Amino acid sequence: MQSAVLVKAEDSQDVLHKAVGRMSDLGAEFADAKSQTIRNVGISSMNGELRQLVRKSTGGVCLRAWMNGRWGYGTATSFDPAAVMRAAEDAVRNASGDGRPGMELEPSAVRRHERAHVRIHPDSVGIDEKISAVLELDSAQGVDPKVVNRMGAYSEEIKDNLLVNSAGSDLGWEEVRTLCRAMSVAADGGRMEQYYGGPDSTLGFEVVKDSDLELIGRTTAEEAVKTLSAERAPSGQMTVISDPMVSGLLAHEAMGHASEGDEITKRRSFLTGAVGRRVASEAITMYDNGTVPGAHGSVPFDDEGTPSGCTKIIDKGVYTGYMHSLETAARLGCRPTGNGRAENFGKRTWVRMTNTYFGPGDWEKDDLVADTRRGILCDKMVNGMEDPVGGCFEAKCLRGFLIENGEVTRMVRSFTLTGKSVEILSSADALTREVVLDGGMCGKGIEDWVRVSSGGPYMRARMIVGGGQ
């Protein structure tokens, strides 16, 4: 099964140029070729022992041909010139057939090669130090016999990308992402609860060096134990103060997905034709910004070679614009926004978010709580689901606290938020000063996971709360 191939990713630039030339010769109106090598180190522990210790290296090429208004893809996990040329021919063949001629893309023509801006490159750190970090996160969780499962985790991902297109781009860039995490499961009788914590970023090993791992692990365990005594959350429509994580989930799920250009071209989004319309209170401004230094969703270029940018989606409550790939920008007569992204070389490139967040308000958190007669304060998210067609969303919260007469009182266990996005954001009346981003993975609908972050300040709004049993 292994052919005698001699070309590695870093040497594939010339092959990519030839592949683009081949696709153009075969009739592609536009073509691009991308090679990618992804190196990972993954370490995790369970109850003081290593559970995972793995190094991975995957790589391959993705060739795209644009003809008659549609894409053909060819992909191979080989840098061998013959295999790349076969994939190029597959791409043209896949693009052929009925289409909508006459739609021109507006690709960038940029020539730049750059490394990731990190202080301590993970390659420069020995695996011993990474293992130690994981075990420290793990052992710090041993604060209470009710903590039945301690987990520490470290992961790094180094992506080396090369991209060439028929518009003249010749790009090379590196992406580095580093994450460490603690997760505790606490049990008491038949009851079980969990809590998690830890940083993530497009930075290097400084993420670990600059963190107090003992504090992260200990706090995670203590909070898991405290959650065992949490009550069931109330249900019904009520005032909710979302924390930055849950605010981000709202930005991402409630408005972000519905602002992806492909949902607009298909008229699948409730925000189709919404530019200039009021969709939120004046307190709300929202961005998708792939240039935030160090944020988990930041990229210098998207996977089509468009330089990353900042798109203002909502400006003081008024809807201002969509995120675009090359294709959706062409379909709607707009400029690409640097949101054409793919999970990796083997996956489809389409409109995806980067770092999506609400801008700040002018409240302090304590004042916001004191100003709330009755409500619920969220603490950490679990996951969420978009509904671009119906204009609703679903956001699951790990736990929260009741607010009664301006004071935080009892803890409540996991609950779900839902409601109509425009109604909720129109009810938002107070946001705090500090914006915090939290990294994660976004699967658009069902799969194709890309690294993103989302966030915002603490935000007060009315929504439907459902307390799980």
Add this chain to the structure above:
Amino acid sequence: MSVYPDDRAIQALKRYDQAEVYVSETVVRTVYIDGSRISNVETKVDSGMMFRMTDGGRTGKSSVSLNSEGAVQDCLDMAESVLSRSPEAKSLNGYAIPASPRIPAPDVWDRRVEDASAEDLRELARQVIDNCRVDIPRAQIRVSCTESRTVNGNGVDVGHRSTLVYGHFTSMARLEHPGEGMETYHGTGLDLDPVAIAESLSRKAEAAAGCREYKGSEKLSMILPPSELGDMLLSAVGSAVNGENRKYGRSRWAGSLGEKVASDSLTVVDDPSVRAPLSCVYDDEGTPAERKPVIEGGVLKGFLNDTFCGGSTGNGMRRSSVEPQGAYDRTPTIKPLNLVVKPGSMPLDRIIENTDSGILVEKFAWPEADELTGRFGLNVRCGYVVRKGEVVGTVNNALLMGNMLDAVANIEMIGNDPVQTGVVTTPTMSFSGTELVGN
């Protein structure tokens, strides 16, 4: 089998106390529908290997995609570098040992999938579009052929090949407030019926468009069809019977073997002998797969294990039932191969007739329960409200709340309409004790 590890990897197996090499190769073809027209067509080839070993209490593991001459050696060197720095583990179970098959080979290779061209897929997609009364904003049909081989130093040398067909379709009525329908096809053969899918998509989108926002809150019965129940059972019951969750105290049923955990009417087996996406003779570690009772008459009969947990039941899987690429990149984890719920005798209309107050959920935002606790609070995108045995309306924008591990102990009725969706085959079931909350 044409897929076999490189000689250098086979030789390396002899150098360690325990060692294993896994290779997989996949060819994938996908056609996408965007805005009721065929957009992208993709052809992908993906191959790679994972090498893992234990030696003197230490462990090493590495995976690579086989994209260059040096890839195999890179993989072996990386695994060795990991092993050399690994701390010693207190307890390590060995990898699989050679054993005879325990079930006949399931029929998981469809020649039609192997032969399917991009044009064949386009034609299938075209038929779905042409037969649909409503828009199809987003859909994909993906077919794949995967071959894999597991060889280890204990003498295990087993191969597997299977085809996978995955179709995911969304639909939208052409109205001002459209509502959305969804349909999934998930199997090993090219038996996807484009006309039936188009009809279902049309019906679901039209039903969703007719939904009214639910107001108020009430306790009522939850009736879940196979399309929503499959993933709910997989996330809750699949996690509760996972041997690793039991080992680490993350299963609510950890101490319940032989005890009653569900209603008498619930019987579940993990059956890899019948046609399903993960069915196989040997799991991805080389342990024979077998038909295993999981719950019998409501009593917990067994947990699913891999070699890491010990006492492997043949459930150590790298392959995914949905994503054909990258099997070599995944460490084996415990997965049900094919959970089958024993059907009851009631047709769906009898279940509705026998329900005093309930909601039949056509579509959740995403059907899942919390894997640790079984809790759920799910947005109902389209649900039929049942009062005194009759459907009286359709609702959306409500939260249905409950606990799936409690729900299986509160089963009211089980339908006679089993459907296989991925690795779960289940009929419609109704449960008491859930709560619906709206605006």
